[in-house]
Amino acid sequence: MSTTSTDRGIVAPGDAIVQRQPVEVSRYRGFTRANHWLTAICAVVLLLTGFAFFHPSLYGLTALFGGGQTARWLHPIVGVVMALSFFGLFVQMWRLNLPRKEDGEWTRKLGDVMKGNEENLPELGKYNAGQKLMFWGMAGLLALLLLSGVAVWEEYFPNLVSIPVRRAALAVHAVSALLMLLLFVLHVYAAIWTRGTLRAMTRGTVTGGWAWRHHRKWLRALVARQDDRG
């Protein structure tokens, strides 16, 4: 079994055709799924606690956690857990999310993407350009949120930065959080709209047809790899 240099950029360890009749493809192994769901739980807690402080009309969300004081201490701790958890995903996925030449064509044909006319789109590796943008967007925003969050963490870092920097950090944190929410909505929406996707993060597998339709180059690489294995 060999992993050729060409498919390292489109295939992750653990990706394989696990069943032939009908075809079923493993997309996320157990570790990656657990890592993803830990990140997701953190994201939901952070969005709920954070948006309670974002706008007074949402302050009632703190009741879900037992009040404002609890939400206040919980938010940054979960934030650190999320940053660490996302780092785990980052290590596993960054190479697969590097731009490739087909990404340009995919982006130009965004209209076909939205209409679901995937027959007009180029064959793709494990991720399309939209997923890649989501990945780098979340990674970048999380870095900003982590840095600005630590700067305003009164409990443990009350004097880390000057007050003018602290004001800027609060503004950066709020803007980044809002953009993160928009990405989060898009992420969940795309996973649901593209039928057959959710099971990749629950059971870990997708159907052969799903892989053929959305990530044909990835499927071909897995088939070729299986042939190598003989």
Added chain:
Amino acid sequence: MSSERAPQPLTAAANPPVQPLASNLLPGDVVKVSATANVPAPERQLTKVAKLIDVSKCIGCKACQTACVEWNDTHPEVESNVGVYENPHDLTPDMYTLMRFSEYENPDSGDLEWLIRKDGCMHCEDPGCLKACPAPGAIVQYSNGIVDFISENCIGCGYCVAGCPFDIPRISKTAHVAKKCTLCSDRVAVGQGPACAKACPTQAIVFGTKEDMITHAEGRIADLKSRGFDNAGLYDPQGVGGTHVMYVLHHADQPGLYADLPADPKISSTVEAWKGPAKTVGLVAAGVAIAGAALHGLFARANKVSEEEEREAQALVDGSDREGSP
């Protein structure tokens, strides 16, 4: 307790009424509430009050600090002497007011001047702390101008620290709430002036209606000018709408001499932007995105894998079997 309401205090010098009186600072006297958009119009308008600190009369005895600690029952940590007169080293969650000592060599007179400023909450007419606060009801302003922290509603996030143009609020490490000078709202409520003003032996700190305090300051400024302090003046910064703690300064043209008192304090534009209309725009954008995604998800055609595609995939895998197997 008598049902009779205490009178509004007009001075800290006079002895307070001795008979028990009901509080005269009522929930209905609140004019601004943190994280609360529509505060009901107050039932009455209290007379605006102010504390005036005449820096030129201060002897640095710290009786005000002691009175503050005693009245508020705080217990500032005993610290080490590090060679300066400030004690404690800074405002803390247990020290709401602090004498700050600055040495200034006056280039005009050649005199070494020892400038002593009693630091603490300025009770801004437009309070930055209140604007920054995310917790409804944690910071209020009464119609007499006093800005008060309501600890039951405070969550200890420290946003007020970023909002304040004077670097005043401190967050308690034990109670996890913000602390600062209350202008002795609990004393004012029952007809008494602030503890610091009451304790001041030189009456460098006086208290009364804001109008009276401005008049009193004018007399003091005229006196200082007659004695060669041409730039003596009142510190009542208009950038924050004026304050309910004011200073008489001998060098009102250079407030920075007094332990970096800001010359033109105002709520930072960053805080205004962060807490301004942009936030509502952001909230609407988030709402539209969520609603749009939900509606589109319900009504638009889903992106489905077809039978044909399943067959194609099957053929690909099967085909490779035939070609690839030994």
